[in-house]
Amino acid sequence: MPLVSMRQLLDEAAKGGYGVGAFNVNDMEQIQAIMGAAKETKSPVIIQASRGARSFAQDRYLFHLILAAAELNPEIPIAMHQDHGNSFETCKSAIELGYTSVMMDGSLKEDGKTPASFEENVAVTKKVVDYAHERGVTVEGEIGVLGGIEDGHGAGGTGLEHVTDPDQAVEFAEKTGVDALAIAIGTSHGAYKFTKKPDGSVLKMDVLIAIHKRLPNTHLVMHGSSSVPRDLQDIINKYGGKLKETWGVPVEEIQLGIRNGVRKINVDTDNRLAMTGAIRKVLWDTPEKFDPRDYLKPAREAMQKVVALRMTQFGQAGHAGDYQAVSIAEIAKGYKSGALSTKPLVAR
Numbered sequence: 001m002p003l004v005s006m007r008q009l010l011d012e013a014a015k016g017g018y019g020v021g022a023f024n025v026n027d028m029e030q031i032q033a034i035m036g037a038a039k040e041t042k043s044p045v046i047i048q049a050s051r052g053a054r055s056f057a058q059d060r061y062l063f064h065l066i067l068a069a070a071e072l073n074p075e076i077p078i079a080m081h082q083d084h085g086n087s088f089e090t091c092k093s094a095i096e097l098g099y100t101s102v103m104m105d106g107s108l109k110e111d112g113k114t115p116a117s118f119e120e121n122v123a124v125t126k127k128v129v130d131y132a133h134e135r136g137v138t139v140e141g142e143i144g145v146l147g148g149i150e151d152g153h154g155a156g157g158t159g160l161e162h163v164t165d166p167d168q169a170v171e172f173a174e175k176t177g178v179d180a181l182a183i184a185i186g187t188s189h190g191a192y193k194f195t196k197k198p199d200g201s202v203l204k205m206d207v208l209i210a211i212h213k214r215l216p217n218t219h220l221v222m223h224g225s226s227s228v229p230r231d232l233q234d235i236i237n238k239y240g241g242k243l244k245e246t247w248g249v250p251v252e253e254i255q256l257g258i259r260n261g262v263r264k265i266n267v268d269t270d271n272r273l274a275m276t277g278a279i280r281k282v283l284w285d286t287p288e289k290f291d292p293r294d295y296l297k298p299a300r301e302a303m304q305k306v307v308a309l310r311m312t313q314f315g316q317a318g319h320a321g322d323y324q325a326v327s328i329a330e331i332a333k334g335y336k337s338g339a340l341s342t343k344p345l346v347a348r
């Protein structure tokens with residue numbers, strides 16, 4: 001199957017009542033791990049690259065690795081997504097490369113650190129939407145600001161500093177016409193999200209539910225949604241690592257989100273933990289080894305295991321064969337004719 005529009009993939013997920021994991025990649029092993037899991041569980045999937053990933057791997061390498069994934073797995077719908085675009089130019093460059101979806105994170109200024117005003121966010125996001133939709137490319141926007149820093153991008157601090165205001169979410173969706181909306185509900189990027197198992201005082205599922213009630217047809221996105229499992233932390237620490245005790249987003253809270261309009265769930269940290277733990281174990285147990293394949297293979301397998309589990313937990317497993325890809329040119333026509341709505345349904 002050719003790469004598909006993320007809009008198509010999320011519309012299908014809404015029809016089926018499931019969520020789709022969006023997994024970050026930087027290299028071949030991570031792409032192979034995701035595709036191994038997608039094949040094993042028959043799942044549609046979103047592969048996403050941050051600006052940091054694009055510069056680490058170089059655009060052409062990463063792009064062709066993801067194309068190889070599509071070529072080798074024709075039965076799997078794959079959306080290729082720019083994670084946390086910081087500017088119109090970043091999103092435009094991803095679209096020119098062939099990404100089928102971009103995130104314009106206008107919640108921060110172009111420096112990727114300073115919170116932007118609502119008006120600035122609307123203006124830059126709308127500009128990206130106009131450019132992208134003309135070309136059949138999906139746009140994710142963000143309203144409210146996540147905590148933490150990922151790949152140098154983020155305002156830092158806890159996730160509770162800029163929780164999304166439901167009224168602003170409605171206004172933002174109406175003014176921009178985004179296909180998917182990331183909201184801030186107390187999560188943050190990275191391993192250190194919560195200092196104990198999160199309850200409603202730090203993980204604001206009530207805010208998510210309130211937004212879904214007002215915007216029942218908008219695809220919501222949960223960022224910072226690694227669960228940071230204890231067993232993965234333990235493996236790292238057992239083999240010489242020094243992680244401090246920490247908690248992520250419990251899978252049952254993500255599943256509650258999926259029942260309330262969440263269609264895209266961003267996961268990076270869990271995969272980083274799985275790979276690092278596997279590599280540490282090999283190097284610790286067999287210090288005489290020096291062939292990178294001796295540790296990259298177990299690392300890839302460990303990541304595949306985590307991704308396959310999340311695909312099952314998010315409900316996307318078994319849905320790869322539900323539909324055929326609609327070409328990006330057809331999607332562009334759909335936006336133009338209004339067949340693909342960009343006006344959210346608002347419950348007042």
Ligand code: 13P
Nearest residue numbers: 190224225226266268269
């Ligand atoms: P985690 O750090 O929780 O995996 O979040 C990743 C993410 O949201 C990427 O945009």
